[in-house]
Amino acid sequence: MITLRNVVKSYNIDNKNFNALDGIDLDIDETEMLAVMGPSGSGKSTLLNILGGMDSVTSGEYIFDGTEVNNLKASGLHKFRRDNVSFVFQQFALMDKYTIFENVELPLIPKHISKLKRKKIVMKQLERMGIADQANKYPTQLSGGQQQRCAIARALASDNRLILADEPTGALDSHNGQEMMNILKEINKEGKTVVVITHDERIASQCNRIVYIRDGKITSE
Amino acid sequence: MGKIILKNIIHRKWSFIVTILINIVALSMIAMSVYIYENTTYCEKIIDKSMRYDIDNIGIITVGNLETEEGYMYDDMGEISQSMVNELKENDKIISVGAIGIEEGFDNSDIAKIQHELIDNEDNKNNNDDDELLHYYGMDSGIMDMFNIELTEGSIDKTIDTSDELTNYVYLGEGYKKKYKVGDVIDIQYKNDIHYRMIVNGFFSSKGIIAEPNVISTTAGFTSDKCCFKLKDSDVIIVHNMAYNGAVCFMVWNDNYSYDEIQNEVNKLAKRYDKTAHVVKLSKIIKEKVKEGNEISGYIMDVLWIILVTAVIMVTCIQITNILNNTSQYGIMYANGFSAGSIMTMLAVETFLNTIIAAVMSIVVVKKLIKFIFTAVTDENEVIDYIFKEYVIGVDILAAFIISIVSIVIPMIIIYRMKPVQLIGGEDT
Ligand SMILES: Nc1ncnc2c1ncn2[C@@H]1O[C@H](COP(=O)(O)OP(=O)(O)OP(=O)(O)O)[C@@H](O)[C@H]1O
Ligand SMILES: [Mg+2]
Numbered sequence: 001m002i003t004l005r006n007v008v009k010s011y012n013i014d015n016k017n018f019n020a021l022d023g024i025d026l027d028i029d030e031t032e033m034l035a036v037m038g039p040s041g042s043g044k045s046t047l048l049n050i051l052g053g054m055d056s057v058t059s060g061e062y063i064f065d066g067t068e069v070n071n072l073k074a075s076g077l078h079k080f081r082r083d084n085v086s087f088v089f090q091q092f093a094l095m096d097k098y099t100i101f102e103n104v105e106l107p108l109i110p111k112h113i114s115k116l117k118r119k120k121i122v123m124k125q126l127e128r129m130g131i132a133d134q135a136n137k138y139p140t141q142l143s144g145g146q147q148q149r150c151a152i153a154r155a156l157a158s159d160n161r162l163i164l165a166d167e168p169t170g171a172l173d174s175h176n177g178q179e180m181m182n183i184l185k186e187i188n189k190e191g192k193t194v195v196v197i198t199h200d201e202r203i204a205s206q207c208n209r210i211v212y213i214r215d216g217k218i219t220s221e
Numbered sequence: 222m223g224k225i226i227l228k229n230i231i232h233r234k235w236s237f238i239v240t241i242l243i244n245i246v247a248l249s250m251i252a253m254s255v256y257i258y259e260n261t262t263y264c265e266k267i268i269d270k271s272m273r274y275d276i277d278n279i280g281i282i283t284v285g286n287l288e289t290e291e292g293y294m295y296d297d298m299g300e301i302s303q304s305m306v307n308e309l310k311e312n313d314k315i316i317s318v319g320a321i322g323i324e325e326g327f328d329n330s331d332i333a334k335i336q337h338e339l340i341d342n343e344d345n346k347n348n349n350d351d352d353e354l355l356h357y358y359g360m361d362s363g364i365m366d367m368f369n370i371e372l373t374e375g376s377i378d379k380t381i382d383t384s385d386e387l388t389n390y391v392y393l394g395e396g397y398k399k400k401y402k403v404g405d406v407i408d409i410q411y412k413n414d415i416h417y418r419m420i421v422n423g424f425f426s427s428k429g430i431i432a433e434p435n436v437i438s439t440t441a442g443f444t445s446d447k448c449c450f451k452l453k454d455s456d457v458i459i460v461h462n463m464a465y466n467g468a469v470c471f472m473v474w475n476d477n478y479s480y481d482e483i484q485n486e487v488n489k490l491a492k493r494y495d496k497t498a499h500v501v502k503l504s505k506i507i508k509e510k511v512k513e514g515n516e517i518s519g520y521i522m523d524v525l526w527i528i529l530v531t532a533v534i535m536v537t538c539i540q541i542t543n544i545l546n547n548t549s550q551y552g553i554m555y556a557n558g559f560s561a562g563s564i565m566t567m568l569a570v571e572t573f574l575n576t577i578i579a580a581v582m583s584i585v586v587v588k589k590l591i592k593f594i595f596t597a598v599t600d601e602n603e604v605i606d607y608i609f610k611e612y613v614i615g616v617d618i619l620a621a622f623i624i625s626i627v628s629i630v631i632p633m634i635i636i637y638r639m640k641p642v643q644l645i646g647g648e649d650t
Binding site: 052078082094102110 | 222225228232549550552553554555556557558559560561562563640
């Protein structure tokens with residue numbers, strides 16, 4: 001489903017070009033659950049942002065299901081992101097001022113889904129994550145594990161095919177972390193493509209495949 | 222989307238309120254400046270509007286030993302005779318000519334007594350307000366068509382014979398309509414020995430405006446809006462002859478002829494009567510009178526720009542702080558499928574909502590304030606309403622749009638130039 005060919009992402013720091021990604025070749029299958037590992041600053045998050053259409057490549061090809069994402073302009077990239085990608089972040093990226101319900105509802109708004117349908121979808125996902133009773137609370141009133149469940153509920157609500165998780169267990173204890181992995185594995189079995197960035201070998205080993213990145217290059221699979 | 226905007230406003234209520242306050246102060250000052258500016262030029266516009274003809278083709282005739290060519294001081298004006306006016310009426314270069322005098326007075330003036338007599342006949346006592354300024358216009362039949370007087374009944378008759386001083390043809394305000402009709406003869410006994418006879422020739426609507434000849438014909442500047450009178454339902458126009466005391470003679474000439482030709486024509490005529498005559502263009506009189514006002518207006522315009530720029534800078538700063546404090550929200554929205562465009566629309570709607578609320582509030586506040594301050598001095602409620610409707614509201618809303626648009630530009634550029642990734646980075650902090 002995903003093909004990256006010689007992808008380079010460079011930043012200009014002090015007038016010098018710095019390649020955060022330096023010629024990445026990677027294929028990800030639809031059914032896959034992929035772990036990305038590597039030292040800090042190696043380019044893992046950069047890779048994930050490019051996969052998710054949050055950032056554009058400097059050079060190289062990114063093909064998603066036949067679409068040349070690397071050639072998409074801002075509006076095309078926005079539609080690509082809206083219709084295909086869901087993110088889960090280490091710090092949950094929930095909106096503090098919005099209730100749990102409203103946070104999960106968020107990705108449905110740009111999809112122009114009716115209010116009634118939105119409510120159904122949100123409640124279904126909250127129930128699945130076991131936090132339906134927290135719907136009217138605010139993120140800060142929830143535990144870390146509950147917040148990450150909310151983030152997952154939000155990712156599932158949009159029903160997008162690609163789930164990108166940047167250290168989803170990084171802010172959780174090992175028990176909650178493992179629970180999160182169980183949920184992600186379950187989602188993967190239901191047919192979603194999952195890419196997980198992690199520093200934790202035990203987490204990575206539960207995925208179908210692991211790629212290692214160092215200095216913006218894939219070193220081994 | 223509307224819900225998100227509403228939530229944003231509620232969550233940033235303090236900065237929203239502060240922004241509204243800044244906007245209200247700025248827009249109120251703008252509204253006030255516009256009012257003062259328009260008030261100084263009000264006379265020019267309203268006189269222009271009150272006339273049926275171009276003010277370049279209207280003039281005032283002075284007759285006598287006028288030395289100063291430029292001036293139009295009437296303070297020792299010689300009287301133009303009825304026969305001179307009659308000759309001018311015959312002249313086909315001249316459309317209308319005649320005198321007009323206006324008297325206003327409170328309850329105890331002669332005019333008021335006559336009018337009260339009319340009103341009393343009508344059993345319409347509620348018009349007998351002690352404060353009510355009653356107007357009584359003495360007008361030569363030859364000049365009635367110069368003003369934009371809208372007759373609802375009857376017609377203007379330029380050939381009315383006004384030689385009998387105790388028999389007058391009158392046009393009445395709509396307030397008299399219930400009691401009288403066209404053709405009625407009203408006999409009024411006044412001071413026991415004088416009998417006035419009034420013949421109703423028509424009725425006029427209260428839409429008309431009559432330029433105040435006493436202001437126009439003297440050196441007094443247009444300092445107040447008393448340069449015109451709006452016709453009222455209780456007003457009376459009496460078709461008068463030239464003997465009317467203190468009358469000012471207007472004329473309107475055919476625009477095929479130049480001012481010089483008309484001046485020559487009038488001079489030739491005056492010579493035959495052993496007099497000199499001078500025609501002063503109405504447009505010139507107005508121009509001189511508003512010159513002073515224009516200088517004040519110039520300052521007001523400068524002040525207006527300073528206020529606008531200051532408001533824009535302040536609102537922009539608040540917007541920028543707001544946005545920098547909320548980058549994570551925009552980042553999260555990006556990551557959840559919102560487009561840059563929709564996020565910017567959201568910001569723009571917030572800003573516009575703010576300034577529009579402020580504009581509406583400032584208009585209400587300033588209008589109340591102006592009515593409070595100025596009606597005590599000279600300005601009439603009607604004038605204030607008119608200037609607000611025609612100018613202040615429009616300019617204030619326009620200023621609100623300018624503030625919104627300009628203050629949103631920099632924040633939008635900031636958002637646009639920030640990568641979604643950077644925006645979401647704000648979440649960690
Ligand atoms: N916007 C940017 N401008 C300049 N340099 C950047 C930018 N974003 C990332 N980098 C650099 O690119 C490199 C890769 O960053 P990235 O965030 O992908 O690392 P990472 O592998 O996710 O690290 P970590 O495990 O600490 O999250 C880093 O050296 C970082 O400093
Ligand atoms: Mg990272």
